[in-house]
Amino acid sequence: xxxxxxxxxxxxxxxxxxxxxxxxxxxxxxxxxxxxxxxxxxxxxxxxxxxxxxxxxxxxxxxxxxxxxxxxxxxxxxxxxxxxxxxxxxxxxxxxxxxxxxxxxxxxxxxxxxxxxxxxxxxxxxxxxxxxxxxxxxxxxxxxxxxxxxxxxxxxxxxxxxxxxxxxxxxxxxxxxxxxxxxxxxxxxxxxxxxxxxxxxxxxxxxxxxxxxxxxxxxxxxxxxxxxxxxxxxxxxxxxxxxxxxxxxxxxxxxxxxxxxxxxxxxxxxxxxxxxxxxxxxxxxxxxxxxxxxxxxxxxxxxxxxxxxxxxxxxxxxxxxxxxxxxxxxxxxx
Ligand SMILES: [Zn+2]
Ligand SMILES: [Zn+2]
Numbered sequence: 001x002x003x004x005x006x007x008x009x010x011x012x013x014x015x016x017x018x019x020x021x022x023x024x025x026x027x028x029x030x031x032x033x034x035x036x037x038x039x040x041x042x043x044x045x046x047x048x049x050x051x052x053x054x055x056x057x058x059x060x061x062x063x064x065x066x067x068x069x070x071x072x073x074x075x076x077x078x079x080x081x082x083x084x085x086x087x088x089x090x091x092x093x094x095x096x097x098x099x100x101x102x103x104x105x106x107x108x109x110x111x112x113x114x115x116x117x118x119x120x121x122x123x124x125x126x127x128x129x130x131x132x133x134x135x136x137x138x139x140x141x142x143x144x145x146x147x148x149x150x151x152x153x154x155x156x157x158x159x160x161x162x163x164x165x166x167x168x169x170x171x172x173x174x175x176x177x178x179x180x181x182x183x184x185x186x187x188x189x190x191x192x193x194x195x196x197x198x199x200x201x202x203x204x205x206x207x208x209x210x211x212x213x214x215x216x217x218x219x220x221x222x223x224x225x226x227x228x229x230x231x232x233x234x235x236x237x238x239x240x241x242x243x244x245x246x247x248x249x250x251x252x253x254x255x256x257x258x259x260x261x262x263x264x265x266x267x268x269x270x271x272x273x274x275x276x277x278x279x280x281x282x283x284x285x286x287x288x289x290x291x292x293x294x295x296x297x298x299x300x301x302x303x304x305x306x307x308x309x310x311x312x313x314x315x316x317x318x319x320x321x322x323x324x325x326x327x328x329x330x331x332x333x334x
Contacts, residue, residue: 003030003200003294005246012207012243015224018217022208026253027137027201028246029128030284030294032305034198038178041134041201043249043306044194047126047148048170051177056166057121058152064122065155068112069187072125078106079195079307113187123183124150124166127194127280130251131172136203137252139277141325144169149278149318153185153192160333162310163192165318167277167329191309199249202294206253207244212262242291247315248284249306252276255317259334267321268328274319277329280308281315 005028013019029043036042038049049055081102089096098106132138132145140147148170151163210218221239228237237243245256255276257263265274283303285292290303310316314333321327 001200001296003028003032003202003296005202005204005292006295008243009291010237010243012221012239016217016221019207019213022213022217023205024208024253025137025203026206026246027135027203027251029130029249029251030200030202031194031197031249032200033195036129036196036198038129041129041131041199042126043128043197043199044126044308045129045196045198047129047150047179047182048146048172048175049148049179049182050175051179053179055179055183056124056150057183058124058154058164059121060152060154060156060164061119063157064118064152065157065161066115066118067155067189068110069115069117070107070111070113070190071186072184072188072193074107075188075190075193078190081106117187118154120186122152122154122185122187125153125185125188125193126182127151127165128199128249128278130199134199134201135251136201139252139320140169144171146170146172147278149280151192153188155189159331162316162331162333163189165316165329165331167318167320169325190307193307195305195307197306201251204246204253206246207239208254209245209257209262210239211257212254241286247286247290247292248279248281250279250281253279255279255319255332255334256315257334259314263332265319265330265332267323268330270321270323270327272321272323274330275322276317277320278318279315280306280310280318282309282311282313 031043036045038046085098128149130147148168151165155161156164285303311333317332319330
């Protein structure tokens with residue numbers, strides 16, 4: 001099923017034509033739980049990975065910041081149990097509840113596998129696999145048609161207590177034999193293990209974060225928001241929430257710097273200002289209503305289909321160096 005972002009409540013470029021110079025397209029991925037294959041774009045799905053290429057691992061061992069560690073199997077089983085209970089409640093109209101057997105199978109809330117399990121190479125987990133044909137805002141080295149995003153599913157203090165991201169661009173026709181059974185990490189933070197999702201890409205237009213606009217334009221928009229807020233009949237006049245930047249998993253577009261205000265993102269290799277490549281988000285739309293909820297998703301649909309959670313419900317923005325795809329990515333949590 002395609003997913004369609006509702007029209008913005010207000011056509012902000014009609015009111016502020018200068019904004020068109022500060023806009024960019026983005027591709028919302030609209031991940032939803034599914035059973036993607038290696039031949040398809042996905043979030044948290046299997047990767048088209050060459051059988052003769054080593055699977056990447058993280059060797060940070062004891063420098064990871066660890067708290068509650070679980071095996072991937074435990075995380076998946078817990079999600080299955082919750083999903084089954086939700087499906088029963090939806091089918092019968094009865095209140096959501098777990099059976100005694102389900103309850104007994106769930107680990108205690110503070111359960112953790114031994115912390116020293118991180119003192120071994122930790123295989124990275126698939127975060128996204130994106131084929132150029134599916135993603136209007138795909139960028140990659142000439143000749144490549146596939147971007148694979150992986151991360152180490154543990155907190156890295158030097159990455160702002162986030163997972164460490166690795167990017168791989170490929171030409172899919174170069175992969176003659178696909179790795180059938182990738183290694184799995186012995187333990188993960190459950191927030192960083194995406195539930196396998198099919199994607200339903202949709203290109204939209206975004207406008208730059210307010211504080212990164214020219215001062216005068218930012219001030220004009222803020223004044224207009226203030227006027228609109230004084231009129232209680234008006235709704236959906238928040239530039240930041242409704243009119244500029246889409247929440248959720250996406251490719252391209254702009255970052256929403258509302259947590260810390262804009263931070264310079266300069267390439268560690270060459271100093272060039274970086275551009276936003278990819279976003280993993282804790283939520284696909286704001287709150288329960290949210291003007292970004294696709295038309296095809298009824299109210300009450302989970303806004304976190306991937307089960308990924310970044311910090312306290314934030315997003316992880318992955319930036320690339322426009323000077324070279326070989327330069328390392330950088331991340332920011334917002
Ligand atoms: Zn790691
Ligand atoms: Zn660079």
